[in-house]
Amino acid sequence: MDKKIIFEVKDLCKYYPAGHGKMLTAVDHVSFEVYEGETLGLVGESGCGKTTCGRTAIGLYKKDSGKVYYFGKDVDLFSKNEKKEYTKEVQMIFQDPYASLDSKVKVQDIIAEGMDIHHMTRDKDKRRHRVEKLLEQVGLDKSYLNSYVNTFSGGQRQRIGIARALAVNPKFIVCDEPISALDVSVQAQIVNLLKKLQKERNISYLFIAHDLAMVKYISDRIAVMYMGSIVEIAEAEALYDHAYHPYTQLLISTIPIPDPEVEENRKDEFSDFGLTSEFTCCGCRFADRCKESKDICYKEKPKLKQIVSGHFVACHLYW
Numbered sequence: 402m403d404k405k406i407i408f409e410v411k412d413l414c415k416y417y418p419a420g421h422g423k424m425l426t427a428v429d430h431v432s433f434e435v436y437e438g439e440t441l442g443l444v445g446e447s448g449c450g451k452t453t454c455g456r457t458a459i460g461l462y463k464k465d466s467g468k469v470y471y472f473g474k475d476v477d478l479f480s481k482n483e484k485k486e487y488t489k490e491v492q493m494i495f496q497d498p499y500a501s502l503d504s505k506v507k508v509q510d511i512i513a514e515g516m517d518i519h520h521m522t523r524d525k526d527k528r529r530h531r532v533e534k535l536l537e538q539v540g541l542d543k544s545y546l547n548s549y550v551n552t553f554s555g556g557q558r559q560r561i562g563i564a565r566a567l568a569v570n571p572k573f574i575v576c577d578e579p580i581s582a583l584d585v586s587v588q589a590q591i592v593n594l595l596k597k598l599q600k601e602r603n604i605s606y607l608f609i610a611h612d613l614a615m616v617k618y619i620s621d622r623i624a625v626m627y628m629g630s631i632v633e634i635a636e637a638e639a640l641y642d643h644a645y646h647p648y649t650q651l652l653i654s655t656i657p658i659p660d661p662e663v664e665e666n667r668k669d670e671f672s673d674f675g676l677t678s679e680f681t682c683c684g685c686r687f688a689d690r691c692k693e694s695k696d697i698c699y700k701e702k703p704k705l706k707q708i709v710s711g712h713f714v715a716c717h718l719y720w
């Protein structure tokens with residue numbers, strides 16, 4: 402059976418003013434699709450544009466160019482009602498559960514915020530009952546209803562953030578590094594909760610992360626981002642078994658191995674590349690860091706092309 406695409410971006414671009422009349426290309430002609438019920442991981446180093454990409458894709462930031470389709474329909478052509486439905490069905494879970502939840506607002510009002518905005522119920526008992534159910538679904542006691550989050554741990558706060566997103570029955574959630582601000586001991590719990598909820602509700606996720614081990618665990622497919630562009634996209638297993646792009650290979654090689662000797666040698670290997678954020682106006686942005694770069698890599702930006710079924714790579718080494 403064919404998988405259904407629920408969300409798609411084509412040639413998405415986002416620029417930021419960078420002073421002296423210059424613009425920073427944070428998202429550079431990015432295209433991807435998200436299937437119903439799947440998790441698409443989006444990985445890359447800090448500052449490569451993951452957050453900007455996620456936020457621009459769902460309209461939290463205004464795009465400079467490109468198209469976004471939801472269930473095949475161009476979101477720019479939505480009617481007022483379709484737009485309302487879209488903003489209900491597409492939600493976001495934020496990186497920092499301390500900054501994203503107002504500590505002066507009661508838990509039940511935080512969770513019910515979207516329900517109130519979308520007038521989902523005017524009946525106070527029904528509203529409370531629904532919030533209690535959501536608290537249970539995210540693994541919190543319903544007695545927290547009238548509490549404030551300032552006494553909560555990071556993990557508990559993130560569960561509230563998840564309940565808030567779930568309250569409006571979303572079909573697609575952008576999870577922006579939802580575990581990176583949490584203790585390692587609770588990270589797996591939150592990821593497992595997201596997996597459980599996805600199974601129960603057939604939600605699709607765009608899961609933004611820089612922890613490759615965790616993203617492999619949660620994702621069906623993974624897109625690798627480097628300086629604003631997607632350089633490789635494939636099924637999670639395929640990407641880790643056989644990464645084609647030299648940048649993906651480098652990223653995978655930096656996943657920690659619990660052996661101090663191996664780690665020491667690998668540190669040297671990684672530092673050879675040197676972290677550069679210089680802008681290459683044409684050509685592949687990874688060329689300066691790539692051990693295998695050729696002339697063409699400095700002249701022409703490589704296009705994302707399918708190398709084997711379902712596995713796309715933007716690299717001149719293969720064409």
Ligand SMILES: Nc1ncnc2c1ncn2[C@@H]1O[C@H](COP(=O)(O)OP(=O)(O)OP(=O)(O)O)[C@@H](O)[C@H]1O
Nearest residue numbers: 417418425427446447448449450451452453454611
């Ligand atoms: N509001 C803004 N104005 C100007 N530049 C910005 C703004 N927001 C982000 N940037 C820049 O855009 C680039 C991409 O940032 P973004 O936060 O999207 O990356 P990221 O991959 O999500 O990073 P991180 O993992 O650290 O959150 C960075 O160079 C960042 O400094």
